[in-house]
Amino acid sequence: MHSNHFQHPAIFDAQTRVQLQRHPDLWFDDGSVVCRAQNTLFRVHVSQLSRHSVCFRDVFVVGTSTDPATSASIVHEDGSNAFEDCPVVILHDSAEDVGNLFTALYDGPKFGNNDREDFRMVSGILRLATKYIIEKLREKALAHLSIAWPSTLKGWDAREDVARTFEMETGNPGRHFYPSPISVINLARQIDALSLLPAAFYDLSRYPFSQIFEQDEDNGLYVNQLSDTEPCSSSSASQSSLSLLDTQRLCLGKESVQHTITSLIQAMRLSQTIRNTTQYQTVFSLSHPLAVPNTANPFAISPHPHRYRRSPSSFVCISAAACRKDFNELVDLATQHYIFDRERGCCDPLYVAEELGQLKSSEFSNFESPECKACARSLEMWAAKERERMWKGMPSWFGLSHNVGSTSSGSEETRTPPTIDIIIHGHP
Known part of the structure; x- marks a missing residue:
């Protein structure tokens, strides 16, 4: 990926006076739209977003704007508008997830080995690919995640071989290669990827209740909740606890x-x-x-x-x-x-x-x-x-018999159009 790295003037949120940062790789001077996620700005191309996303395509085709008063203005240090002739889209997502999504759209997805760091990236892409109806990217990300959370016994055995090899190489049986199955279950619910649930529930059932309900840093279920001033960070999206209904399913499953x-x-x-x-x-x-x-x-x-x-x-x-x-x-x-x-x-x-x-x-x-x-x-x-x-x-x-075969792109709830604020300066 290539973007221009000329020195740009500082820009701020007009209401909070917090300085906003241009993304180091996803800022193209010839970009036709500025997307803001948290305090990070991405200047990308309408054509690129519209080509892959049904949601973005519909938004840009309609070309209407919400009330500018409901969205924060982006200004230079002297108070002048930073983007006179460029629409600004405010995305209610983490900057990390948006960056990973746009990188995948521009350069193609580059997934890793399904370890914890890889899951952090892939899960963010899956959430946003589902939210913004980017079907092909969703399918690729879900197929990758299914390697670690398979629907076949052969796939499970291959997955366990990887985990055992990792333990042998690290010399520590307590080291956990894969991410917390709790995070996988919550992600599967969020994006309606029900085929991931049986393997995730089974993996979770192998932990004692003391580790499930009292997590610490030495626990394979521990999710590092990074301190973040932003309300929608990727770390907070990886929940470390199950819903009440899924907790009940887990208890019944452990008994079985x-x-x-x-x-x-x-x-x-x-x-x-x-x-x-x-x-x-x-x-x-x-x-x-x-x-x-x-x-x-x-x-x-x-x-x-x-x-x-x-x-x-x-x-x-x-x-x-x-x-x-x-x-x-x-x-x-x-x-x-x-x-x-x-x-x-x-x-x-x-x-x-x-x-x-x-x-x-x-x-x-x-x-x-x-x-x-x-x-x-x-x-x-x-x-x-x-x-x-x-x-x-x-x-x-685990009470999953009636829905585990689903690999749909999303339920009616997850397919609801996302919240996108658009400020278009200098356009009717």
């Missing part, structure tokens, strides 16, 4: 999460169905992932596990008694770790299922109970199916 983890561990011991596949060459409909088939009672564990041997190439358990003993010990360990000790993952059923699915792999098998490929594979498949089932049912945990 805990129940899901308990049921998941119990299911390993009690009853799981492993789908029949050609790979296994038999029907699995058993009371235990490691049980063997019984045609008379498909939910019974066979007293003769050796009869289940098929062929050397088949993925079948050839040491059912040992595997069953090992399996029950693993269930006891999982119960102690996730339910009683409440260690890492105790509020994250997707994580728990992933961990349980790996318990009989070669990485975790002990020397006395060597790896059984058939049981390790069946447990891995069971865990994968459970994770898919949980992901599909997750929106209902």
Whole structure:
């Protein structure tokens, strides 16, 4: 982006006598409109704004002005009008957000890695792209944000890999790569991006209530509320608390999460169905992932596990008694770790299922109970199916089932034309 940097005379708000600052990059001397946001001025082009924004296009086509008395005049130090022949548009938005929006319109959006700083920029662009009906920019920003707050399990796993890598690189498990899910939920409500809600609610449910309601700087939910004399700063727009209704949804969801983890561990011991596949060459409909088939009672564990041997190439358990003993010990360990000790993952059923699915792999098998490929594979498949089932049912945990599929550009409320004051000097 290029703008002229000649020395300009100082300009002030005529009513408050506060000096106004020209934006260092978004001030073009040949610009045809001056936009004021807070105490920052942007001199840009009507054609550029109108090309992208339905709202701005309609405003400039109508070309009518509001009562000048309702808007602050911009004057030179001697009191003379600063912009005799240029319309002035007063935007009730933060200067930071307006700067990011105009930069994206001129240079194209340049999003980052979805970390906290990137979210601050992208969320501001999304708010204003929704407010001023800039559809293409809204779609691009929302698609970028959806990488961190996805609607698919595959996307969630990729997102978690990024977070784990960040923790390993920083050497601090308490460091949080992504922004506060509370800010994401509030943004999603504000711009009607409901597809972001399930992932954000799920992420938030992994925090204890003590951190949700008593935030500090070491808390992943903490939002740095910068001291700002302006009423509409970007930092204040990132709310650090939920609405009452969303707080209720969170509480119900956390209860469902805990129940899901308990049921998941119990299911390993009690009853799981492993789908029949050609790979296994038999029907699995058993009371235990490691049980063997019984045609008379498909939910019974066979007293003769050796009869289940098929062929050397088949993925079948050839040491059912040992595997069953090992399996029950693993269930006891999982119960102690996730339910009683409440260690890492105790509020994250997707994580728990992933961990349980790996318990009989070669990485975790002990020397006395060597790896059984058939049981390790069946447990891995069971865990994968459970994770898919949980992901599909997750929106209902938070009461989101009826609206999470929405990716609309905005509800009727968010699409209401924004407040824009226009002062046109020297024009009829």
